[in-house]
Amino acid sequence: MDSNKKLIVTFICCFVIAGVLAIKLNRVQHQVSPTRKLVDNLPVAGSQKLLADIQWMQFIQYIGRQKTLDKSSAANVEKRLNNIIDLDPDFAKVYYDGALVLMNDNPDGALKVLEKGMLHPIIGRNWRLYMLAGHILIQGERANRHAHLPINYNRVKRAALYFKKAMNCADSQNYVVNQWLQAEAFNASETASHLTQLQTMLRLYKKHLTDMQDNENEMSTGIFGKYDTQEFIDKMISEALELRQESENQKGLKALLDEVVLTVFPNQEIDPYTLRPYPAGFRFSPQTGKPLKVHGVCKHCGRVLKGPFCWYDGTDNVAEWNKSKH
Amino acid sequence: MDEVNAIAEGVWGRILRMKILYFLIGCAWLHIILSSQYEALMLKEQKMLMADMSFFLAGLGAVLSVLTLTFDLSKDLRQGTAIAYLSKSVSRTQYIFGKFLGTVWVGVVVTVLIAIGFFMIHNATYGSLPVVMVKAHLLIIISVLPMAAIALFFSTILSEAAAAVLTVATIWMAYSANAISSVSMLYGGIVPDLSLFNMRMEAVHGTQFGWSYIGLAFIWSVVYSVGLVSLSGIFFNKRDLG
Numbered sequence: 001m002d003s004n005k006k007l008i009v010t011f012i013c014c015f016v017i018a019g020v021l022a023i024k025l026n027r028v029q030h031q032v033s034p035t036r037k038l039v040d041n042l043p044v045a046g047s048q049k050l051l052a053d054i055q056w057m058q059f060i061q062y063i064g065r066q067k068t069l070d071k072s073s074a075a076n077v078e079k080r081l082n083n084i085i086d087l088d089p090d091f092a093k094v095y096y097d098g099a100l101v102l103m104n105d106n107p108d109g110a111l112k113v114l115e116k117g118m119l120h121p122i123i124g125r126n127w128r129l130y131m132l133a134g135h136i137l138i139q140g141e142r143a144n145r146h147a148h149l150p151i152n153y154n155r156v157k158r159a160a161l162y163f164k165k166a167m168n169c170a171d172s173q174n175y176v177v178n179q180w181l182q183a184e185a186f187n188a189s190e191t192a193s194h195l196t197q198l199q200t201m202l203r204l205y206k207k208h209l210t211d212m213q214d215n216e217n218e219m220s221t222g223i224f225g226k227y228d229t230q231e232f233i234d235k236m237i238s239e240a241l242e243l244r245q246e247s248e249n250q251k252g253l254k255a256l257l258d259e260v261v262l263t264v265f266p267n268q269e270i271d272p273y274t275l276r277p278y279p280a281g282f283r284f285s286p287q288t289g290k291p292l293k294v295h296g297v298c299k300h301c302g303r304v305l306k307g308p309f310c311w312y313d314g315t316d317n318v319a320e321w322n323k324s325k326h
Numbered sequence: 327m328d329e330v331n332a333i334a335e336g337v338w339g340r341i342l343r344m345k346i347l348y349f350l351i352g353c354a355w356l357h358i359i360l361s362s363q364y365e366a367l368m369l370k371e372q373k374m375l376m377a378d379m380s381f382f383l384a385g386l387g388a389v390l391s392v393l394t395l396t397f398d399l400s401k402d403l404r405q406g407t408a409i410a411y412l413s414k415s416v417s418r419t420q421y422i423f424g425k426f427l428g429t430v431w432v433g434v435v436v437t438v439l440i441a442i443g444f445f446m447i448h449n450a451t452y453g454s455l456p457v458v459m460v461k462a463h464l465l466i467i468i469s470v471l472p473m474a475a476i477a478l479f480f481s482t483i484l485s486e487a488a489a490a491v492l493t494v495a496t497i498w499m500a501y502s503a504n505a506i507s508s509v510s511m512l513y514g515g516i517v518p519d520l521s522l523f524n525m526r527m528e529a530v531h532g533t534q535f536g537w538s539y540i541g542l543a544f545i546w547s548v549v550y551s552v553g554l555v556s557l558s559g560i561f562f563n564k565r566d567l568g
Contacts, residue, residue: 007557015553
């Protein structure tokens, strides 16, 4: 075989093998980086990331030059943000910071940017995106409520949904729960008063209890997701106390507080001042110094019970013990 | 093989002795250092810019290195140096293979120097160096192979200016070749895909990829380069050097 024939055979073999290998490599590359398919396939010699950085710097300088954003500059900001996202969909800062810039002058544009981030397999796990989206949706409706303008309850519902998603993200903060409750309360009533908020909390807590009963055999966390139910109970009692302090004579308040206490602490003696259960044998509230109804003590000698029969004089206290056992 | 090595050494020995080369590498390092100072302009994302800049400059270094081949081969043919070589016991295929190896060595030295500079600057500035950055730079170094093969191919069939322009254009477009990844006969075999060596975005965002990917990319680049060098050999064997 002469030299040229050898070269032709080598050339054909190599190109066939290279073609097969390239397809495999391309597949592996897309497995490693699933967002690669979202990157704008501009003919810029693979420098999309560097271009995104340059456009980010230009964006920051553009924002710095603007005293306020009007309609056209807000649209321009949205366009610039979308360009950066198209060049580098993994640039996490663009979604959140960009939406922060846009949220007052172009809330819908800000939401679009955040929703793009939510679709990202990694950035979409960031609770801040959902928190901000919920905030953007609800802030306009809050302003409408103060100005006695019509409220778009669909947006409030969406906000509550976003806050709920933020709650379920791995590293979210506790105050997300507050935002969620406020959105739920807002959704439940036009006034969104503390009373409505407490009513909403009670409704959600009852739903939580039902969910837990329904899924008794499963490892259900109820509607609060990763949040501890105790935290929610504390929040509800604090809300109830605040409400009582604010408007003691409000119609229906006493019935609501009783219902809250009965639902949260069933079959327990409750300190009427702190709205929380107190231990057996307490005669006065440690917080307020006011007298309490004593429970869990021997009916004969008055000592705190340690079992159904008094440890001191052997009196039968089965009924009292069973009651205080709760 | 001694003849091939001698031709390769002639290429890299001459280019790597140029002081301007090291001045340009120094400029690249300076640029990388400067980009680490863009804290305010990047809203504290300067680390990302610094890495991007190093990848871009290493890629640019690789392109400029392989571009020397288009001028070098034409110069050899014009000045008769090629004929002097070929009149000895060197075949035409050995001659272009030697040129190819010499250019690859130049490209590897340039990209390795830029990468080492970046590693040192990154380590000095941030106190650490993620492995994924090393891997991304390694891919750029490997990409010198197919780039040099492209440059060699155009040098053997065209004049120096046309070869240089077409080499740059092909390398430029080869980074977008994954757009035709579904065309199995064309993609990766005839049309090179340099985006396979572009894991810059992943490295900057800390997305991990295995050594097996780098190994596979290296195999592809060797196979593709051998194929294209063979094709260049076919054309060069038929070329009238007189």
